[in-house]
Amino acid sequence: MARLVLKNVFKRYETKKKVANEYAVNDFSLSCEDGEFVGILGPSGCGKTTTLRMIAGLETITKGDIFIGDSRINDLHPKDRNIGLAFEDYALYPPLNVYDNIAFNLLAKNISKDEIHRRVMEIAPLMKVEDLLEMKPAGLSGGQKQRVNIARALIRRPMVLLLDEPLSHLDGKMRQVLRTEIKRIHNRIKCTTVLVTHDQMEAMSLADRIAIMDEGKLQQFGTPLEVYDSPANLFVAGFIGEPPMNLMKVSIVEEDGKIYFLFPRKGIRVAVPRKYRGMVKSGMNVVLGVRPTDIIINNEAEAVSEAVVDVFENLGDEKRISIDVGEEEFLTITTEDERRYQKGDRIHLQFHEAKTHIFDIETGNRIQA
Template sequence: MAKLVLNNVYKRYENKKRKKNEPLSPYAVNNFSLACEDGEFVGILGPSGCGKTTTLRMIAGLEDISGGEIIIGETVVNHVLPKDRGIGLAFEDYALYPPLSVYENIAFNLRAKKIDKEIIKQEIDRIAPLLKVDDLLHMRPSKLSGGQKQRVNMARAIVRKPKLLLLDEPMSHLDGKMRQILRTELKRLHNSIQCTTIIVTHDQLEAMSLADRIAIMKDGELQQFGTPLEVYDNPANEFVAGFIGEPPMNIMTVKVIKEGSGAFFKFMDADISIPVPQRYMAAISDGMRVRLGVRPTDLLIGDAASKGSEVKISVFENLGEERKISFRVGADFLTLVTTDEKRYRQGDQVKLEVKSEKTHLFDVNTGEKIVPK
């Protein structure tokens, strides 16, 4: 195991054909800092093009960094060759050698280091059962399913006994059921080998279920680094709030209306208002516009005695264990998720309640979280 630290890391791809007065290309990774503890499972999460794979490739030494430093264990590895960094790397693409058997694919890197055949066999016999490929060792990659190929790919990375295991979108090619199975296997494997592991993914469910902590990226910059519960319950900004959660958080612009000692959030273009929680009273002012966020599970349909606002159902989806209900409120759509077994139809009039104490506020201009004072 090894601790991984990134200090103010930058990456800019140089345009060799850039004209003299043409501006430099933007940073693909911009002032990125992160500290992962020994044996920790960390997810780097973000949309396509946010810089997460570039970050992983810099850790692996496959990309030069433009600034900052990367430390593995106690060693600054900025100029250390990939083969000398003590890493195991499994790509999104399985990259197995078709003419070789599974055994030979797993053994390939060890043979390249001229390790004794008996030691190679011992290591493969140790790793293969952990990844459930011990009955596939005689087969060629062309005979394997996608899930089996990815297991072999990871076995090849782990058999090297890396200090740091790097996984780049390892399940993106798999179908939903196989992804779920491999997620469970990967978590079990991490607990077995006790290796510091970094996984890059755009799938927030994957990151939430696997990682001890998640680093969320946007446009090359770190937005938030915390446990799955921290980023879900206390998002640092509007981007994180909308990116984490399925369905995503409802976020809309509202206006603050003060009345006496209390205040309400008034929805734009809709006759809906909810009380401002006491914790926000010192952070808001009359007429102020803010971005209000509320999770789908924190919206409720009230009963006949409810004081909630009347709305019409736009879409009702019965998903088996839960129901998803959508409403059009002005220019926004609100989504509610409930386990209530009652069924509705499009156009049904209901009373919508909001758990105001569960709401989140973001600055309407910057998107940053408004912290209660």
């Protein structure tokens, strides 16, 4: 195990065409502590897999440095970096059985057969593939192939384990099962691990900390709770959460000495939380952010905002209500209330003050209270 550090890493692919974003990875810095599980999360094309491939040595670094422990690894061959890598497409060798697929990397290093056998028999139960050792890859399910794939990476006893979209080819139920297995294994072996994924559920459930990327740049690095409750900017706020955070352009107005967020098209107004009252003034325009679970339907209280139900969805364990706030913007509310609503019903809303955020319209950055 070892600490993994990326310092101001850039990656540029040579091309004859001029592109708006010159770098696939742009000034990316990250520090993963010894034994930590870090997720790199972002949409397709954001640079996360390129970053992983640079750590593995499969891509050259345009600028910057990568360290494992005290060693700078920029110029080391992949086989000399002591890294385990599990790809999304398994990449198992069809002619070999599971035993030989797991043992393959050790065979290439001329390790003794007794030591190889000992290691295979140690890792196979850990990955729950001990009953599959004589089978060929063609006879395995997707989940079993990925278990073998990860076992092959772990048997090397790497200082850093890299997982590239390991669950992307699996169905929903198997993804959930293998997520739990990966977390269990990490808790047992405590290998410094970097997971690349576009699936926020994977990152939130597996990682100790998450690095969120967009257009090659690091947007925020923090614990799952930090990126969920305190998003650094509009991109993070809209990317994390299902359903996503409500993000709506509002005006600040003052009436009778009180300050409100105003949805101009519908006249809906919501009191500005106390924490922001010294920072905003009448006439300002901001982006208001609030998660669907942090909007309270309170038909009993006075002086709360009235709105009209546009769509009601009964999902069993929760209900979702959509409110038209104008300009093709909709406010989504998630509630466990047993009441059923119809289009046109009037409801009264309160926002959870501590969980309400505002963002600068120009920069997209969250305005700190």
